[in-house]
Amino acid sequence: MSDTILFLLVDGLTNGLVYALLALSLVLVFTVTRVVNIAQGEYVMLGALTLADLLQGRMPGTLYLLIGGLALCAILDVGRWRRDWRQASLYTGGLIVAGIVALALTRGALALHLPVIGMMVVALILVAPLGALIYRFTVHPIPNATTIVFVIISVGVSMSVQGLGLLIWGANPYPVDPIAAGGLMMGPVFIPYQSFAILVTALLAMGGLYLFSEFTLVGKALQASAMNRLGAQFCGIPVNATGALAFLLAAAFSAISGMLLAPLITANYEMGFMVGLKGFVGGAMGGLIDYPLSLVGVMIVGGLESTSAYVASAYRDVLVFSLLIPILLWRNTRSRVEAR
């Protein structure tokens, strides 16, 4: 019995840490841009499948998404060209260079047969900018829209990106190599090294974000935009840039979580959405604004998921998503207290 409990604990912790990276992304995006990003989980899928392609020596489809996105960006900003040729050519030139760099980087990585960690970095460089591009296409044009409008937009983004995933990678699952194969017997329980990798990476990511926000000027600008968008704007902080940065960082965290998760479950075009939503259930605990409380939330989600997978596997999703109701009720009583 205690073996089982230990196993569930490890499993729950591993799940929880994967969702933690998602919750981190969601809180970051929500606080800076007020977008409840239903599409956040799609970066998990993109990260995992990009890594799968790279590890198998294929050009990842993500590269085409990135180049297509950059091209669309250039077309949408064509209006700027009429006003200022110098700025416009710098801007488009930058986009073109970015595309070429991404292409060269991918080719180089494939030629060098980088180890898993190296490929993860390349995958990250390909996926993260997609977050900023999505921001440019869907949030930047209507910065003052209501929460509901942004939610619906993110539903559209999720559908499109998932559909593109299906178009590029098909419906088949892809195996992904772990950072380190094998594992460790801890007492009676076998713990794969990947679980440790997840733990370390999650801690590094969280610590990195913390240090970035607290000790760099850009990080502080991000915080300022999160606290008061208008105020930040008055202080000369380009809030659109911080919004794009938040989307980019969030995409990076989610992609990392996808690359870590994939070896445990194989990668496929549908894998991200549910992971994203479970990140939400945990994030709701912190009202999508509080990092530590969100962490508590995702750990509860991870634990409940492992336990229910063991006790009543068919009802796993039912239980996990029903958890949102007590969480929201609890938030509700809290916010009333705060209001008084």
Next chain:
Amino acid sequence: MMSARATLALIVSVALLAVPWVLPSFYVGIFAYAGIYALVAVGLVLLLQAGQISLGQGAFMGLGAYGSALVARAYGVDTLVTLVLSVSATALVAALIGFITLRLRGHYLPLATLAYGIALASVFTAWHEVTGGASGLDKIPPLSLFGFALTDDRLYTQLIWAITLLAVLGLSRLRTSRTGRAIATLEGHDGLAQAFGIDTTVLRVKVFVFSAVLAALAGALYVHLLRFVSPSPFSLLTSFKLLIMAVVGGPMSAAGGVIGALTLESAQWTLQDILARWGLSGNLEVIVFGVILVVMLLKWPQGLWPAVERFLPKPTLRSRAGEGLARTVLTENRGEVLLRLESIGIRFGGLQALEGIDMELRRGEFVGLIGPNGAGKTTLFSIISGLQRQTTGRVTLFGEPLPTGHDIVRRGMARTFQHVQLIPEMSVIENVALGAYCRTDAGFLRGLFALDEHENRQALASARAALERVGLGAEADLAAGSLPLGKQRIVEIARALVADPQILLLDEPAAGLRFSEKLTLVKILRQLQAENVTILLVEHDMELVMGCVERLVVLDRGRIIAQGSPKDVQANPAVISAYLGGGRDKAA
């Protein structure tokens, strides 16, 4: 005599009902599904109108479908009976979920709908023994009553469309009713809703339940048409598609739901056709759907409906003829204390915004509340009008403790807002008729089934009379948002008057008014005073205040520093120093 618009609607309806009889049989099924989705989308449009959203509408369809199918299959009861049962059961579930989630603000609501949408949809798959799991159950009986079964697909399709069109008709009716006007306040006008007696939580739940009922009905109709039930049609993807239909049609009119459903279903079949020709399989059309959704919201947030409506004849306005609601004749019994504030204080964190406020408002009085910026006028006003609760002290209205938010107007106290709170798309007269909400009682269903004619006419007649009284009779049918700010402020006063108040609270009514408009305002205020309406006025325009009010209360830094006639107050050194400075240093 039918209006041109009604005639056109009738023609389109008859045409839609005739479609199943002229289509080849393969397309009849597609058309039936379009009708079913339209029914759900119409409910979603209502939700959008109320500033709500559901990402789990497919689950409600599923509840309606499984409920009716399982009971009919197991007990052999007439399916029309099981359909009613399962729709009612879904309504109960929706009411429960609604009461839990609809109190939540902003970003929680969409997440909550997503969560129960997934949770419910997972139950359909997980509860294998009852639902047949992922592979589903066949041999679902057709729609039947007293043993007569409806097995003709064309007739069935016609029935579906008849129900959908009736829903559109009902909801179009609702939009111009008392409840419809109240629903329009639910998106971002909470203070307004409360001030005019609308219980927003209850109304939100009603809207939510009704949209769930339409979804459940659609689900049940779907399952008895297909005669097979499985979880996949009620998945999240369906919920998302339904949402796209509502967005594509637009939130302006229930008919938008039908337009959205027809557009998206045609797009789906066309796209699948093209994709199949290219040799692609899977649900790749979702790529396009996602793009459609994003582009619609970025470029045409009002959907396709406004583009369609441009070509339609104007809708007939509902009657506003005859007598309005009876107005209370106010006694001249001056001196009776109507509103009393006793040692009111309020803290915001470390800031003591108000402290030790004692004040009375007597019947027939015209009191001005003034003070420099940041004195606490607006906060005090919010406490009096029930939008904020004081930390210490108490407020009594007509000798009783101040009731909570939406009950205040029923006790006879109405207000206007410093930042104009009108529904910009709604006509002026409908905005003013909101004032009559607390004096009328036709609910959701009476609005839906057009059983509110007499009462609605009275409410509109009152609104018309109030508008004429303040000199805006000619603007009654313009969109409120199209009026200049000064007139919008006057519209606010007309709306408050329709609530038939004994006490009128005016929050900076002259701000932004032109000189001639101020003269009109003063005239209206004098007239109200002559009718023994008790008035509390917060205002910055000293000339206007001094010329109107009988008594002034001066606030500074959260305390009352002077009370009395305008003349006395003007001479009061504390007041002068508060406004002009100088004396403050010596005092300190």
